[in-house]
Amino acid sequence: EPLLVGDLSARYGGAARGHRSHRTGRDADLLLYALTPDGRPVRSPGFIDFGPDGLARIGAADPASSGADEYVRLDVEREWLLVKSLVRSPDAHVQWLFVARWLEALIIEYARALGEDPELVWVAESVLLQPGDSTAHADHLHLRVACTPDAFLSGCLGGGPYWPWLPAVPQLVPPPDVDLAAAILDDLLPGGAAAGSRVAAPDSAL
Numbered sequence: 698e699p700l701l702v703g704d705l706s707a708r709y710g711g712a713a714r715g716h717r718s719h720r721t722g723r724d725a726d727l728l729l730y731a732l733t734p735d736g737r738p739v740r741s742p743g744f745i746d747f748g749p750d751g752l753a754r755i756g757a758a759d760p761a762s763s764g765a766d767e768y769v770r771l772d773v774e775r776e777w778l779l780v781k782s783l784v785r786s787p788d789a790h791v792q793w794l795f796v797a798r799w800l801e802a803l804i805i806e807y808a809r810a811l812g813e814d815p816e817l818v819w820v821a822e823s824v825l826l827q828p829g830d831s832t833a834h835a836d837h838l839h840l841r842v843a844c845t846p847d848a849f850l851s852g853c854l855g856g857g858p859y860w861p862w863l864p865a866v867p868q869l870v871p872p873p874d875v876d877l878a879a880a881i882l883d884d885l886l887p888g889g890a891a892a893g894s895r896v897a898a899p900d901s902a903l
């Protein structure tokens with residue numbers, strides 16, 4: 698059963714931060730799932746970097762701490778379930794799941810070891826991406842959704858890929874009717890001078 702992002706935010710505290718990219722309403726930061734070192738699920742400690750070993754150090758800056766390093770571990774099982782739910786949901790329209798490449802490696806490795814459907818893993822690998830123009834995203838999973846087919850109609854310009862497995866986008870612009878365009882210009886311009894090659898190129902009509 699699919700997880701809902703709003704639901705996740707409420708239950709696990711995956712709050713949106715002040716990303717510039719969040720202004721479009723197509724982005725959400727999801728905190729990473731965490732375990733204690735001995736494997737008990739814990740609430741996410743917040744935006745803290747997880748390393749290639751899957752560990753994140755917590756409380757390092759706290760002078761009142763015992764001095765011993767304390768760690769949480771990436772809960773790769775729950776993280777994969779989240780990724781899987783998002784990419785399989787017909788309603789989520791996932792365009793990207795930005796995350797550090799070493800965390801993607803842990804997640805995909807886990808999915809393969811679990812024997813997940815190779816096509817599903819391939820889709821997950823396609824959308825999981827370390828962004829090139831901001832931080833590596835080792836402290837959260839950054840969901841960016843594509844414009845939905847409905848949103849396209851109301852002017853959503855997404856940029857980036859529209860993956861072939863997402864719902865089909867409606868045809869926004871019918872092929873221009875060259876004859877109609879010529880007839881309109883004939884009406885507008887004296888002598889019908891416009892009819893002809895200047896309006897004959899369909900791809901320049903807009």
Ligand SMILES: [Zn+2]
Binds near residue numbers: 716834838839
């Ligand atoms: Zn982000």
